[in-house]
Amino acid sequence: MKGPLFYSKILLFGEYGIIKDSKGLSIPYNFYNGALKTDENPSESAMASNESLKRFVDYLESIDRDLVVFDTQSLSDDVDRGMYFDSSIPQGYGVGSSGALVAAIYDKYAQNKITVLENLTREKLLKLKTIFSEMESFFHGKSSGLDPLNSYLSIPILINSKDHIEATGIPSQNTEGKNAVFLLDSGIIGETAPMVGIFMENMKQEGFRSMLKNQFIKHTDACVEDFLKGDVKSLFKNTKRLSKVVLNHFKPMIPHQFHDLWKKGIETNAYYLKLCGSGGGGYILGFTENIENAKLALKDHKLEVVYSF
Template structure:
């Protein structure tokens, strides 16, 4: 048995901000994916995944049935037979490993599921997001539900605010373009829960809240608008501002060895870095107007191009 593939995602803009109603833009990233599989003899990794699914199935039974119900009997039977989530999505890297698993389980075991083939009204999108939020909370303690939503639908999602999300189109990539969005491998795994905890603690300070509203959210919203309009000049202008704000106010979320690299990008304009997901490790997201220049400036690091301008 092998289920359909569910892809990783990249939140281009909106990390942390969407908790406080900034705009956000999330796109599928087909380089990584995962699928439910069943085997008799499980490898160590598959065994870990199978054990995790046991706990997850027990958790799904506790979800309010007015929101969503699952075929728990079938799910538990398949887990007993050796089902696991076979995934190439790196965990703790901010590209939605648990989101893809949540999407796969919903797709296979939810009763009365909302499908991709339907006319996806805003109400349906919000209902899916609410279901996925509760499901993914099992992994992170608190989840917006966006990662599984992106993985499940496999289309770009525009977040206007908490209660206003829509499927969107993004400008076509320019395969010959010099400009690029890329992933930079920090070489360490990031844990979501501790990073979100730091953010929530900071939110208790009025100065931090004001900075979030007047700078972080303002620049994030501008970046989303620029990207969707294809206004590259303005996009890089606003991404630089956003990169500065993150360096000044989100230092704990940036691995120490990248503080200098982050600053260099802003000073030289060769590239601008920002958080990919909650930070603390995993991938860092980069924007550059000249990918060759960025590669030279970041030689010694692994870059993966995600999108070409």
């Protein structure tokens, strides 16, 4: 048995900011995916995933039935038969490994589910996001629900504010283009919960809150608007500003050995780095106006181009 595939995602802009109502832009990343599966001879990782699903089933039974009802009987039976989530999505890398699992479970076991084929009104999108937020909280303590939403719908999602999200189109890729968005592998697994903890602790300080509103969110919103409009010149100007703010105020979220590399990008304009997800490890997101120059400057690192324009 193998279920449908659910893809990873990349939050291009909005990490941390969307907790405080900044804009955000999330796109599916089809390079990684996962599906629910059962095998006759499960591997160790399949058995570990199955154990985690057992705990997840108990958790799903605690979710308010007015919000969503699952066919927990079928789900329990399948899990008892050894079902697991077979995924190529790296965990702790900020590309939505738990989001894809949540999307797969909802797709298969939710009753009266909202489907991709319907007219996705703002109300339906918000309801899905709320359901997914509840479901994914099992994995990270507090979830926005965006990762599973992106994985479930497999379309770019524009976050205008907490209560206003919409499906959106993004400028089409141009594989000949020199401008690119890429992923840089830090080689370290990041943990979401401690990073969010540091952020919440910082939010208690007036200075940090003011920086978030007047710099971080301002530049994030500008980047989203530039990207959607296809205003490349302005996009790179604002991405550079955002990269600076992150280096100055989100240092704990940037793995130590990448501080100098981050700074070098800003100083040489060869590339600009930003957080991918909560940071602390996993992938780092990069933007460049010349992918060949960026590859040269980052030749000692593993780089994956995710979007050319």
